[in-house]
Amino acid sequence: EAQVTQNPRYLITVTGKKLTVTCSQNMNHEYMSWYRQDPGLGLRQIYYSMNVEVTDKGDVPEGYKVSRKEKRNFPLILESPSPNQTSLYFCASSTPFGANTEAFFGQGTRLTVV
Amino acid sequence: KNQVEQSPQSLIILEGKNCTLQCNYTVSPFSNLRWYKQDTGRGPVSLTIMTFSENTKSNGRYTATLDADTKQSSLHITASQLSDSASYICVVSENNAGNMLTFGGGTRLMVKP
Numbered sequence: 001e002a003q004v005t006q007n008p009r010y011l012i013t014v015t016g017k018k019l020t021v022t023c024s025q026n027m028n029h030e031y032m033s034w035y036r037q038d039p040g041l042g043l044r045q046i047y048y049s050m051n052v053e054v055t056d057k058g059d060v061p062e063g064y065k066v067s068r069k070e071k072r073n074f075p076l077i078l079e080s081p082s083p084n085q086t087s088l089y090f091c092a093s094s095t096p097f098g099a100n101t102e103a104f105f106g107q108g109t110r111l112t113v114v
Numbered sequence: 115k116n117q118v119e120q121s122p123q124s125l126i127i128l129e130g131k132n133c134t135l136q137c138n139y140t141v142s143p144f145s146n147l148r149w150y151k152q153d154t155g156r157g158p159v160s161l162t163i164m165t166f167s168e169n170t171k172s173n174g175r176y177t178a179t180l181d182a183d184t185k186q187s188s189l190h191i192t193a194s195q196l197s198d199s200a201s202y203i204c205v206v207s208e209n210n211a212g213n214m215l216t217f218g219g220g221t222r223l224m225v226k227p
Contacts, residue, residue: 004157035217042219043158043203090157102148103205103215105157 002027006091006106013081013113021076021109023091029104031094032074033058034066036087037108043090049074081113116141118206118218126224131194135221137187137204145209149178149189152201152220161189161202194225 004025013019025032033048035058045058049068063085065077074093078085091106118139127133139147146165150158162171162178164187171178175198177190191198204218 033215040219043217045215088155092157102160102163105150105159107157108155110155 002104004091004093004104004106006089006109008109009107010110011112013111015082015113016080019078019081019111021078021089021091021111023074023076023106024072025074025091025093025104026072027093027104028071029093029095030071032068033092033103034064034074034076035090035092036060036085037090038087046076046089081111083113085111086113087111116206116208116216118204118216120202120204120218120221122221123219124222124224126226127194129194129196129225129227132190132192133194133223135189135191135202135204135223137189137218139185139187139204139206139216139218141185141206141208141216143209144182144185145207147178147180147187148205148207149176149187150203150205152203154200158203191223194223196225196227199223199225 007022030051034046035043037043044060046064047066049055055066089109092103094103121136148163149161152158161176164171164180166182175192180187201220201222203220206216
């Protein structure tokens, strides 16, 4: 079954404690991205990657890092989490965007930073 | 700046009734427009994808329309069911190599028995 898998689904952490949210896809997609979703703000892109070792900033990259060492994995790293990073995070993957490509989303990671 | 505006922000309807959600965008150059359904706390799931040349596309009880001249799209839900309660998100992609998606804020639909 084609899917995007995020882990963990829920995470509560303290300010400043480094954490990593993993994302893996089994569709051999080149393009992967991370979003955060906050009430009233919709989905905002944090980082995206067009292929292995190719990453770029989205709209809200501050406080986040990513890496793309393998095609299937695209972890999101918070080196020093702060309370304003409390949010619902989604990873997505797709083939390079064209007329009919589709983005597949993971189930989400709800992060709380206290 | 590219924008996608959706209306209404929220909507309550009775089971069995029809409804129409609106999406206006300023994204340019335009590549395609997607409607996603997002259940609470879950990832968005694609309903329809429409390109510049497509005016209407259906997926079961969901019908999307696109007017590329006025940069407007609508999602019509027919004979609503309780399971249609969700957020519906309009997403427009640019026709460039950057793969940028612009998301609307979503319409939160509640279907009541």
